Amino acid sequence: MSLHFDVALCVRATSKFSDCTKCIDACPESLSMVDNLPSFPLSTGVEAAACVGVCPTEAFAFSDFSTTEFFFTFLESKVRLISPKFNVPCLSVLSVEHLISLALASDEMITLDLSTYDSVSLLFEQISKRIEEANFILSSFSVKQLETNSIEKEQEPLDADDTHTSRRSFLGNASLKGVIKHKKTFDDAVNAEEMQHFEVSTSIIGKIKDKNLPDKRKILLTTLKHANIPNVFEVLPQEEVGFISQKFIDESCTNCQICYRICPTGALSSDGKFSLIHFDAMLCLKCHLCHDACEPNSIALQDGFEIKEFFEPKQRTLATFDIKRCHECGNNFTYTGGEQACPRCMVEEEEAMFLHNNAVYMKGNNATT
Ligand code: SF4
Ligand code: SF4
Ligand code: SF4
DSSP: OOEEEOGGGOHHHHOTTOOOOHHHHHOTTTOEEETTEEEOBTTOOGGGHHHHHHOTTOOEEETTBOHHHHHHHHHHSSOOEEOTTTTOSOGGGSOHHHHHHHHHHOSSOEEEEOTTSOTTSHHHHHHHHHHHHHHHHHTTSOHHHHHHHOEEEEOSOOOHHHHHHHHHHHHTOGGGTHHHHHHHHHHTOOOOOOBOOOOOOHHHHHHHTSOOOOHHHHHHHHHHHTSOOOSSOOEEEGGGOOSOOOEEEOTTOOOOSHHHHHOSSSSEEOOTTOOEEEEEGGGOOOOOHHHHHOTTOOEEEOSEEETHHHHSOOEEEEEEOOEEEOTTTOOEEEOOSSSSOOHHHHHHHHHHHHHHHHHHHHHHHHHHO
16 A cells, blocks of 8 residues: 555645545546545545646655655655656656746756656646746746756657666766665555545544644755746746645734644644734645635635745735723734724623613513503
8 A cells, every 4th residue: 555645634624614526536537625625545546646746745756656755765866767667656746846846956857757648638727737836936046056957848758868868877876766666565555446645633633733844845945045036036827836825914904813833834824813814825735724714705716926935035914903801801812993892792781781782671561561
């Protein structure tokens, strides 16, 4: 069994409001939604690799292949070819963040071998889209990096001699010895058909509350620190950048606290008094959970993503609130004008008033009969 699913990392386990279906959309033949969580047959192996690369929170992983380990061993090796023929189970295990990081960290052009994929398949389409997105973002970095490090699709099957040479030098690297073994494990995936069933248990709930930054984002943050800073910072259309976002919050926000409490990474946060909402774009996974959970629809994506954020990240304050102490219960609340009482005390006051008026009315009625 190769595919591993960490329920606690799935945003659907974090909140019932999540509409995330990225993994299902990526592997509709292997994955389906059962009880609001992704599920897959025990036999699912490398054919579901696309869900590994597409999941924003890295909830899916292969037990026998680590993309983080691959990142470092690949860069240590002299090979600059990534191919399902010998060093990855499938190109789709690599996210856009991995592709950008690999291109930035490599001193030579990296070639991705697409020759083994059916060019009309969903998998081919998805891998091609990720490469396009990575290259599009890389194109907004400095020209030098583009010329030396941008990612190219392999259009034709590999030349036999080149493949042999590449494979030999790849195998010659002692640190990559395990990869062939891992590939075999993928190929040997068992054939059971029983669906895996996942649920949010009490132990999972404790883990959900932890804020986690996926390894792929840590890798990207590290490689960006060593990348050349572009001469000009472009602004890319937000729909062209699928793994990170910049946002704003409009005046309809009620400071219900949900978005910054459930944000899986802490990209959205507040202070001790809940008097503001901070946002760190570099921690945002564009998982859409905050948008899905915001009842008044107060959170929106900025039209453009500023490339400057990659090189000069800064925490932004998206909203500030007037926090006052309730003169009834003494708790802090978001003051929006009028009486200085928190919403709960206001409701209680209204209910008490209703009961009082009712009692007066009943008393009056009794007196006349
Ligand atoms: S893509 Fe990831 S976060 Fe989204 S539903 Fe699938 S496992 Fe959950
Ligand atoms: S942005 Fe939405 S979810 Fe966040 S605090 Fe405001 S109303 Fe609540
Ligand atoms: S701020 Fe980003 S990471 Fe946090 S919930 Fe919203 S989309 Fe997801």
